Structures are given as C-alpha cells and as structure tokens.
Amino acid sequence: MKPFDCIIVDDEEIDRLAVLSYAKRFPILNIVGVFDSAEKALYFLDTNTVDVAFLDIELEGASGLELRRKALEIPVCVFISSHSESAAETFELQTLDFIVKPFKFPRFEQMMKRLEEFMEVRTKANLFEATIGGDTVYVKTGHDQIKVKLHEILYLEALKNYTILVTESKRHCVLSNLGEILNDEKFNSFLRVHRSFAVQKQYIQKIGSQEIELNNGNSIPVGRSYKDNLNSVL
Incomplete structure (x- = not known):
C-alpha cells in the first residue's frame, strides 16, 4: 500500500510533538499537516484530501468532535484525548480508535496495526465495488x-x-x-x-x-x- 496522508490536530504542543514523533516511526504514514486548532485544519482540508486524522477533543475554538463532523470524508479518524468520557460519542463519528492521554508508544503501535488492517480490508472490499482488468x-x-x-x-x-x-x-x-x-x-x-x-x-x-x-x-x-x-x- 502507498503511504497514507495524515494530519495531527492538538492545541497542546507537547502532545502534538509526541504524536508526530510516534507517527514518523511508520513509513506508511505521510504527515501532511500539524495544526493547533480545528479552524486551521479545516482551512487546510478545503484544498487537500487526507486519509488519516489524529484529533484531540478539547481544542481552543471548535472541538475535535466538531472538526470530525465537518470532515467525515476522511476514512480513518483516531481521537487522542484525556477525556475518556467522550469515547462513546466519538465512535458515533466513524472513529477507528480512541487513545487516552497520557500514553506511550506501544499503545500507538497497537492502533497502527488496526489502522493498516482496516485500510487493507477497506481497499480490497470497496475498490469501485468492481473488478478491474x-x-x-x-x-x-x-x-x-x-x-x-x-x-x-x-x-x-x-x-x-x-x-x-x-x-x-x-x-x-x-x-x-x-x-x-x-x-x-x-x-x-x-x-x-x-x-x-x-x-x-x-x-x-x-x-x-x-x-x-x-x-x-x-x-x-x-x-x-x-x-x-x-x-x-x-
């Protein structure tokens, strides 16, 4: 599979850098944007398409949940937040995984295995709802x-x-x-x-x-x- 274009949205610099550091360990991820607000991410998405979004929930301005509602076309969404009470709500928004802060690399690695399996199955199952020859x-x-x-x-x-x-x-x-x-x-x-x-x-x-x-x-x-x-x- 080709690398998946992904964005990271978190208003806490330390958390943004942690996710960025972990994501860079996986060649399958191509990081195309890192943002500290939902508004900046949505502006980017106006002219760009991504495959994966790593989102915090509590952001200055619009929340990560509001961002996801406006960007449901992104195939994979992973919420990374300290607000575990919001996990159930995120899964109503086609969320692949919910990672609770603080977390370490093994948890991110576990999520990545799910992500790759999901994208592989999705590509094989949905490609045009057709066969190509x-x-x-x-x-x-x-x-x-x-x-x-x-x-x-x-x-x-x-x-x-x-x-x-x-x-x-x-x-x-x-x-x-x-x-x-x-x-x-x-x-x-x-x-x-x-x-x-x-x-x-x-x-x-x-x-x-x-x-x-x-x-x-x-x-x-x-x-x-x-x-x-x-x-x-x-």
Missing part, C-alpha cells in the same frame, strides 16, 4: 456490472465517500473515495487538480489560473495546493 473497469450497479473503458473517462469527481467517473455519455457512481482510486497504478494517467477533481491528462485543452478546460468544453476548478501538479502537463 486491463483498460476496463466493471462498475457494479445493482446486480449487474457495467463495463467502462478507462480511456473514456474524462475526469473523476469526489462526492463524500463516493467518486463519480465521468465519460462523454454517462456518470458512474462508485463506492470509493478519490484518493483510493488515484492510488491504483491503472489511474496514473489522471492528474489531481483539486480536492474534489482529477482529470485525464490527454483531455486537457487549456490551463487557466483558476480552472482548466477539457476537450469537450467542460471546465474543472484548480485548487491552490494542486497547481504544481499541472507542471507535468505544461
């Missing part, structure tokens, strides 16, 4: 499977835990988030240009400062954090 994706629709050729997909659009595969004639909805799809090597021809969009390079007609235009006339927004990705096309 060659240049073809078989998208599950009810009891049927519809064949979609990869080279006919113009772009991918994220919709919470789902992704829309857009072709000239149809939109196919699959149960898999955009990050999971792009992690598959068969989708190497797709370029992520926004938190919610990835386009197939061969269909890019025109690149603007805030959007790109495809051959069929569709316009796709460009996120600030993804502009550098377009250098491979220019």
Whole structure:
C-alpha cells in the first residue's frame, strides 16, 4: 500500500510533538499537516484530501468532535484525548480508535496495526465495488456490472465517500473515495487538480489560473495546493 496522508490536530504542543514523533516511526504514514486548532485544519482540508486524522477533543475554538463532523470524508479518524468520557460519542463519528492521554508508544503501535488492517480490508472490499482488468473497469450497479473503458473517462469527481467517473455519455457512481482510486497504478494517467477533481491528462485543452478546460468544453476548478501538479502537463 502507498503511504497514507495524515494530519495531527492538538492545541497542546507537547502532545502534538509526541504524536508526530510516534507517527514518523511508520513509513506508511505521510504527515501532511500539524495544526493547533480545528479552524486551521479545516482551512487546510478545503484544498487537500487526507486519509488519516489524529484529533484531540478539547481544542481552543471548535472541538475535535466538531472538526470530525465537518470532515467525515476522511476514512480513518483516531481521537487522542484525556477525556475518556467522550469515547462513546466519538465512535458515533466513524472513529477507528480512541487513545487516552497520557500514553506511550506501544499503545500507538497497537492502533497502527488496526489502522493498516482496516485500510487493507477497506481497499480490497470497496475498490469501485468492481473488478478491474486491463483498460476496463466493471462498475457494479445493482446486480449487474457495467463495463467502462478507462480511456473514456474524462475526469473523476469526489462526492463524500463516493467518486463519480465521468465519460462523454454517462456518470458512474462508485463506492470509493478519490484518493483510493488515484492510488491504483491503472489511474496514473489522471492528474489531481483539486480536492474534489482529477482529470485525464490527454483531455486537457487549456490551463487557466483558476480552472482548466477539457476537450469537450467542460471546465474543472484548480485548487491552490494542486497547481504544481499541472507542471507535468505544461
């Protein structure tokens, strides 16, 4: 599996550094953001997608629980808090684990084993609700499977835990988030240009400062954090 992009949110510097130190011991984790407030994390998530969030509950301003409610599209959430009485509430928000402060590395390591097992099963079970072979994706629709050729997909659009595969004639909805799809090597021809969009390079007609235009006339927004990705096309 490719590394999982993760963020750490805790308003206590010592606790942030402890989680950061432990997380760095696992190559499967790619730390893309460390924040001391929910507001800063949400601003980052406006233009970025992550796979894992390590959250404290009690933060200055919005709480970790409020942050999770606004970011349910993140596949894995782990709460790390001294407020053990809130554990039950966190599991109503699709939480993988709850670590009580203070804690030591063996507890973090135990959580990581659960995380890797969960992501492996999730990827195998949910990948498009379909089977993939060659240049073809078989998208599950009810009891049927519809064949979609990869080279006919113009772009991918994220919709919470789902992704829309857009072709000239149809939109196919699959149960898999955009990050999971792009992690598959068969989708190497797709370029992520926004938190919610990835386009197939061969269909890019025109690149603007805030959007790109495809051959069929569709316009796709460009996120600030993804502009550098377009250098491979220019």
